[in-house]
């Protein structure tokens with residue numbers, strides 16, 4: 001299994017979020033996965049310009065780091081999204097990447113992949129952000145298997161207490177296990193099915209404006 005992880009912290013692979021992410025990836029590696037960390041910081045992913053080219057042609061015309069990360073994510077079996085809590089949400093760096101995935105969401109392009117989320121904060125309120133990231137994964141067609149988070153204000157340096165280390169390691173193991181046995185995610189199943197139906201109707205309604213997505217749905221998603 002190949003796992004690509006994206007870390008949205010401006011502190012890149014040296015930050016708290018990457019430190020927790022590395023434990024998740026160690027868990028995945030212990031079950032045989034090949035893992036890679038991509039720090040969005042060093043690659044510059046600009047905000048979406050709402051030009052709709054991705055819907056029309058299947059590519060983003062902006063010349064920055066997005067398309068290369070997108071290709072890596074598409075080639076992976078698993079995706080781990082990791083962000084610091086920035087004013088109750090993901091960092092702007094990661095949000096820019098997620099917004100740029102709008103065409104992938106329309107196409108349900110991560111179908112068949114498995115995903116997980118990692119969040120760190122100074123003072124807490126991480127769970128809604130972890131839920132948001134899992135929700136994002138579900139809307140791309142991926143199967144979210146869980147999340148881990150840590151409140152750094154209660155931790156000395158990056159020395160995570162044992163319960164958090166165990167949870168993070170187990171999350172990595174679960175990601176590989178879920179992928180191997182093609183598990184479903186009951187928590188997200190209904191929501192994902194409803195969203196997929198919404199995308200199907202949307203693409204049908206917009207077939208003249210968004211020919212790439214219409215053809216994609218006909219070819220890969222059984223659209224009649």
Ligand SMILES: Cc1cc2nc3c(=O)[nH]c(=O)nc-3n(C[C@H](O)[C@H](O)[C@H](O)COP(=O)(O)O)c2cc1C
Nearest residue numbers: 009015016017084085086087088120121122123124
């Ligand atoms: C711009 C900014 C906004 C932040 N907002 C919050 C917040 O709303 N709640 C919180 O608990 N911590 C907040 N923090 C603290 C970070 O979430 C925390 O230090 C996190 O572990 C940083 O991860 P990193 O080292 O991977 O960047 C904020 C930090 C920054 C720089």
